[in-house]
Amino acid sequence: MRLVSLIASGESRRAFTATMLSARPLTAHAELVREGGEAEKIYVLLEGWAGRYRTTRDGRRQIVGLALPGDVANLDSLAFARPGFGVRMLTSGMTTSIGCDAARALAASDLEISHAITRLGLLENAILSEWALGLGRKSAEQRLAHLLCELAVRVVGSTDGPITFELPLTQEQLADVLGLTPVHVNRMLRQLRGKGQVETAGRRMRIVDPEGLRALAEFDPAYLHLEPACREPQRPRPSGNGVF
Amino acid sequence: MRLVSLIASGESRRAFTATMLSARPLTAHAELVREGGEAEKIYVLLEGWAGRYRTTRDGRRQIVGLALPGDVANLDSLAFARPGFGVRMLTSGMTTSIGCDAARALAASDLEISHAITRLGLLENAILSEWALGLGRKSAEQRLAHLLCELAVRVVGSTDGPITFELPLTQEQLADVLGLTPVHVNRMLRQLRGKGQVETAGRRMRIVDPEGLRALAEFDPAYLHLEPACREPQRPRPSGNGVF
DNA sequence: CGGTTCGTTGAGGCCCATCAATCTATGTGG
DNA sequence: CCACATAGATTGATGGGCCTCAACGAACCG
Numbered sequence: 001m002r003l004v005s006l007i008a009s010g011e012s013r014r015a016f017t018a019t020m021l022s023a024r025p026l027t028a029h030a031e032l033v034r035e036g037g038e039a040e041k042i043y044v045l046l047e048g049w050a051g052r053y054r055t056t057r058d059g060r061r062q063i064v065g066l067a068l069p070g071d072v073a074n075l076d077s078l079a080f081a082r083p084g085f086g087v088r089m090l091t092s093g094m095t096t097s098i099g100c101d102a103a104r105a106l107a108a109s110d111l112e113i114s115h116a117i118t119r120l121g122l123l124e125n126a127i128l129s130e131w132a133l134g135l136g137r138k139s140a141e142q143r144l145a146h147l148l149c150e151l152a153v154r155v156v157g158s159t160d161g162p163i164t165f166e167l168p169l170t171q172e173q174l175a176d177v178l179g180l181t182p183v184h185v186n187r188m189l190r191q192l193r194g195k196g197q198v199e200t201a202g203r204r205m206r207i208v209d210p211e212g213l214r215a216l217a218e219f220d221p222a223y224l225h226l227e228p229a230c231r232e233p234q235r236p237r238p239s240g241n242g243v244f
Numbered sequence: 245m246r247l248v249s250l251i252a253s254g255e256s257r258r259a260f261t262a263t264m265l266s267a268r269p270l271t272a273h274a275e276l277v278r279e280g281g282e283a284e285k286i287y288v289l290l291e292g293w294a295g296r297y298r299t300t301r302d303g304r305r306q307i308v309g310l311a312l313p314g315d316v317a318n319l320d321s322l323a324f325a326r327p328g329f330g331v332r333m334l335t336s337g338m339t340t341s342i343g344c345d346a347a348r349a350l351a352a353s354d355l356e357i358s359h360a361i362t363r364l365g366l367l368e369n370a371i372l373s374e375w376a377l378g379l380g381r382k383s384a385e386q387r388l389a390h391l392l393c394e395l396a397v398r399v400v401g402s403t404d405g406p407i408t409f410e411l412p413l414t415q416e417q418l419a420d421v422l423g424l425t426p427v428h429v430n431r432m433l434r435q436l437r438g439k440g441q442v443e444t445a446g447r448r449m450r451i452v453d454p455e456g457l458r459a460l461a462e463f464d465p466a467y468l469h470l471e472p473a474c475r476e477p478q479r480p481r482p483s484g485n486g487v488f
Numbered sequence: 489c490g491g492t493t494c495g496t497t498g499a500g501g502c503c504c505a506t507c508a509a510t511c512t513a514t515g516t517g518g
Numbered sequence: 519c520c521a522c523a524t525a526g527a528t529t530g531a532t533g534g535g536c537c538t539c540a541a542c543g544a545a546c547c548g
Contacts, residue, residue: 054377057462062380064373079366084467085373114358121365122323128372129308129329133298135379136306136423140504170526179380184504186528218301222280223328384536414494428536430496
């Protein structure tokens with residue numbers, strides 16, 4: 001999730017970006033955090049997508065979080081030395097990083113950064129809850145449709161009107177997000193194409209019928225908590241004490 | 245999760261408990277937060293269990309978080325006016341509450357409380373990630389076994405040796421956690437009983453073969469992040485600046 | 489005792505996994 | 519430039535895990 005964008009004041013943002021280490025290019029499948037291992041840095045994606053995942057003993061993988069450019073890939077490392085899940089690049093890309101100690105020190109000295117981190121953690125929670133609803137209670141087709149809606153919003157900012165956006169995930173990676181097999185993801189994509197709701201061309205995804213897709217998926221973007229100013233009208237940001 | 249227990253210093257804890265409102269008894273199924281509604285208080289359970297849930301349009305329910313006595317039921321209300329999911333009692337019980345504004349003010353003035361809240365949010369994240377792994381990639385039997393292990397740890401603190409504990413959830417509520425139907429939960433319970441791994445008597449659950457159950461579920465309590473002192477040996481709490 | 493909630497069990501069917509094969513890039517070295 | 523290897527997309531056949539529908543028993547309670 002966009003950590004930096006949650007830091008409103010320029011001063012806090014400068015303090016944060018000033019502590020970032022140098023950028024590093026990464027190939028697809030590069031491991032940022034080993035599953036069960038430790039991390040002494042948090043990674044901020046500059047380019048490419050990363051995924052937080054857990055695996056079963058027999059190698060089945062479940063992706064439990066997607067990090068897009070601007071997002072923090074392993075926020076949990078701030079609170080736990082061993083976050084318990086792995087983080088790896090899903091595409092090639094570029095990251096910058098911040099030492100956990102440095103980030104903790106920043107949070108301790110800057111209320112606004114501290115609140116941004118808290119809010120971010122709870123936002124990831126909201127997204128994961130939505131995924132859990134899908135994993136537990138929705139059909140494969142609905143889950144796929146829902147993920148496409150979510151990614152459209154996260155990539156281009158809305159689902160109003162037909163949208164084309166870059167979806168760099170393989171069908172296998174989509175399957176690991178949706179709790180399905182790659183084969184079935186393929187069939188569900190075909191089904192959505194057949195209904196005229198999406199079109200695909202290589203890595204480009206086009207949502208032809210956003211209305212229909214949202215209805216099918218029961219997608220309501222409220223859980224992404226965009227534009228907090230709009231959604232919390234009765235609590236306009238108090239500029240002085242900046243509480244959340 | 246245990247918010248109060250994460251606040252180490254007596255002073256901060258006193259400040260926190262001092263702002264708690266009076267306790268209120270609640271019947272089973274009482275709604276603490278309406279799904280899609282707002283909440284201006286966060287609820288701390290004193291007795292009984294509560295569940296965070298989301299529902300689909302046709303009424304299928306998925307529970308995305310369990311709150312046991314001592315846990316905060318709707319931490320997310322601190323960051324978002326509309327958390328997006330509902331919270332209701334799964335048993336009868338008792339809660340106390342804290343106004344969100346008061347809690348935010350506390351967090352702004354007390355670093356330790358602020359960090360406890362952040363850590364708590366990330367802990368819920370870790371638990372939900374583990375649930376997502378189960379929902380997406382494990383069998384019904386494994387999921388049930390895993391939940392029983394988790395609850396044993398959360399209720400009595402460990403899974404070493406045979407354990408008996410109070411499990412006040414109906415099979416329907418278990419089904420809503422596990423993404424199954426009540427009928428299938430019943431069959432899986434029977435299956436575990438048949439293997440001699442658990443015994444049930446009314447609301448009491450006895451784990452006869454913890455080792456076998458953990459192996460079946462691939463349960464590793466690390467994700468619950470108990471005893472942070474043990475798990476982060478190289479970062480003993482700095483008493484002065486108390487960073488996380 | 490009638491009503492309600494919860495647990496239990498059976499029969500049948502569908503959604504999605506599994507296994508397997510083909511096809512299309514894309515890249516790589518000779 | 520071609521032979522070959524690899525990754526990913528696509529499609530078919532088959533089976534199983536879990537859902538659905540249905541009924542009944544058990545415990546509790548006003």
